[in-house]
Amino acid sequence: xxxxxxxxxxVREAGExxxxxxxxxxxxxxxxxxxxxxxxxxxxxxxxxxxxKIRESFPxxxxxxEEDSGLNSTGVNTWAIDPIDGxxxxxxxxxxxxxxxxxxxxxxxxxxxxFNPVNNELLSF
Numbered sequence: 076x077x078x079x080x081x082x083x084x085x086v087r088e089a090g091e092x093x094x095x096x097x098x099x100x101x102x103x104x105x106x107x108x109x110x111x112x113x114x115x116x117x118x119x120x121x122x123x124x125x126x127x128k129i130r131e132s133f134p135x136x137x138x139x140x141e142e143d144s145g146l147n148s149t150g151v152n153t154w155a156i157d158p159i160d161g162x163x164x165x166x167x168x169x170x171x172x173x174x175x176x177x178x179x180x181x182x183x184x185x186x187x188x189x190f191n192p193v194n195n196e197l198l199s200f
Contacts, residue, residue, distance in 0.1 A: 076132070078178040079186040083199055085128050089121050089174045090192030093159065096120055103166040113162045118142055121158035125176060129154050153179045160189070170194070 076084075096117045106112040122142040129138055133152065140156040154176065159165050161172030170193040177187030188199035 086188040086190040
């Protein structure tokens, strides 16, 4: 499977998971000292889902996620993830948020998608 097809599939599955977990109820807190930097239990769960899927298919690639501490190594193939872009909106019930996944080769974007599961809107390249 190429990176584009993989991303579109996983971003949609992550969006379905996000909606399910939202409906089941979630907790919200903040990262570090900044009370405006909201993170929810759904951010963490969706992040773990996406990272797990990438690791299954591309075990040697580097993954950077907003919910992790950052890059621990360098490599040609890198993934950039934001499990909920708009966590503040999500936590407040404002339906303007998205799951974001991108693949980079040598630091240049190769494929990516932004998916708002509330209105089923997918933007991809």
